[in-house]
Amino acid sequence: MPTNLPPEARAKWIKVMEARTLEEKIAALEEFISAVPKHKGTENLMLWATRRLSQLKEELEEKKRRKVGFGPRFFVEKEGSAQLVMLGWPSSGKTLLLAKLTNAKVEASPIPFSTTLPQPGMMKFEDVLLQLVDAPSLPFGLGEKVSWYGRTIGLARNADGVILVVDLSRDVDKQLKSAVQELEENGILLGKRKAVVSFTKTSAGGINIVVIGRLIDATPDDVRKLLLDYRIHHGIVRIIGEASIDDVEAAILGNRDYKPSVIVGNKLDIAGQDSVEVLGQLARKLGVPYLAVSALRGDNLSLLPKMCFESLELIRIYTKQPSGEVARKPLVLRKGATVLDVARAIHSSFAENFKYARIWGPSAKYPGERVGKDHVLKDGDVVEIRA
Template sequence: MPINAHPEYLAAEKEYRLTEGVENKIKALEKMISLMPKHKGAENLRAQLRTRLKKLKEQAEKTKKTKKSSGKRGIKKEEMQVVIVGLTNSGKSTLLSALTNTNPEISHYEFATKNPIVGMMPYSGIQIQIVEIPAIESEYYDKGIVHTSDLVLMLVNELAQVKNIEEKISDFSKNKIIVFNAMGNLTENEKRKISANLQSKKYNFVILSAKKPEEKVLQELKDKIFQNLGKIRVFTKQPGKEKSEKPVVLNKSSTIKDIAEKILHGFSHQIKETRIWGPSSKFHGQVVGLRHKLMDLDVVEFKTR
């Protein structure tokens, strides 16, 4: 060799030539550079290797970004979107399966989820989108999906994990629910201690086994999910007919005008009379105006001009 390389460098050079994969080549090339002779005659080769290393690192970074962004493709955010956030092997896929009709591949090795997985949770006539994203310590974790979601389920199987996840999503300002996944057979005393700890810190939480959840506890979680989305369900009806099968989903504190405009832009100007049944009415069939505030499970009847 013109640079008078020693045997260790020659071995590293051979290792680099035989190595496959960008990340492995980066490590091998870094080793080569560290073992290069320090004399002036090796400066040109050192510069060439550093240029090659820079290009490999750029290629690796580009690949990582492509992998991360690929998770967003094909995911259309629905009106209500909930994201499951947790560490690797915390049971995210199992929880997604329990809440929805989705059957994701459930693996026992780490970082199995590389792209978001979407499922729909039926809830009293409506559908809530549930998204499982890669583990927070994974290179595939995408905080962008978290930030655009309406609610986060923080899935943990140890109390210490709560702080880890909170730090990761510290800038998420919307509601969160801690789902403590009892992966072993917790005794009632252990559950009480976990519950007391979370209650003392005023957390919103549910303790369940994602693998075999009790129906009552699973329903409790579904109820909490809807309650923390800040939405209400309002049914419509035509005069003399039954209410609609599917409700209209609105934000809390929505008015008669809001539901009319959601049904059809400009529809509120065509309304002659509105009657209402349900929690916000003083009596069945109460006549109300456009500013009347609606409540969950109200039934609204419109008469047009």
């Protein structure tokens, strides 16, 4: 076992997974932390668990404040096809970026930490709207903890993606490395994962393991044993790509959250080419797309919406009724979505009574190709469901 958790701690984690309310989650996580032995193998898990506990307590306090009508809201309701949270250092230019990229009526200030509440705005990419949220700045790597630290990390955790804003006029290496390290300590990893591992607990049916790719250091039986060690007897494990047993356990624990991300180097108007090169080297090493921009002059800002959309690995699917027109507004789904996913998105009855579909577009061998429910779609496909 990667973390060498005893049976008692694993049993406590099941309570964390089953908790529904914030109060239940806090109580269950406190019990889990008390049951985890303290040794080198559990250091990262304990660091994540204690920080997660702190964030949950902050969320509970905000919930209480909202209930009595005291203080503004920190949580931002999702709008559009996806939500991306902008993280960065004080005075990195996030607010000006938000103003230039969206419809948000905000004013940038030269005063550090002037943004103390998240500010949302809608960014357009062709026929899709993406929500950007300018989060209060975080002093990564300085050992300082601002009052909104946990809530800002919570914003990033709940978002669909992250835009990390770097000030190109300052030490890019220090900014980027400290941010990546601190986010990882909070269980947030930037960029694409080598494997997508998801776990869904069910009430019956035993343990089912679906592998599209391979397990690199384990067998399906090892995965079943791992789940049984956590006293999980029914559930579905889906593995896409190359996954380790660590990846499977992380999916159970939920202590690793890979976020689609883009690194934006701002203030290109006052930075040297050396800073841009450092940004590129570090971003490529992380496997994260990057872009050098000037929010002030507008340099390269027009490239960012497409980069964000592609990093989220979304696709647009246009539905069509038999002998009817193609819908103007697309369904926005995850890359790898199938015809059955489209049927479910339209209405559950379409999925239940599905017969076949016709496809026009990039994934079709020819216009109007007849396909089954498992046909994998591509961005821009037109789908006609027959049920």
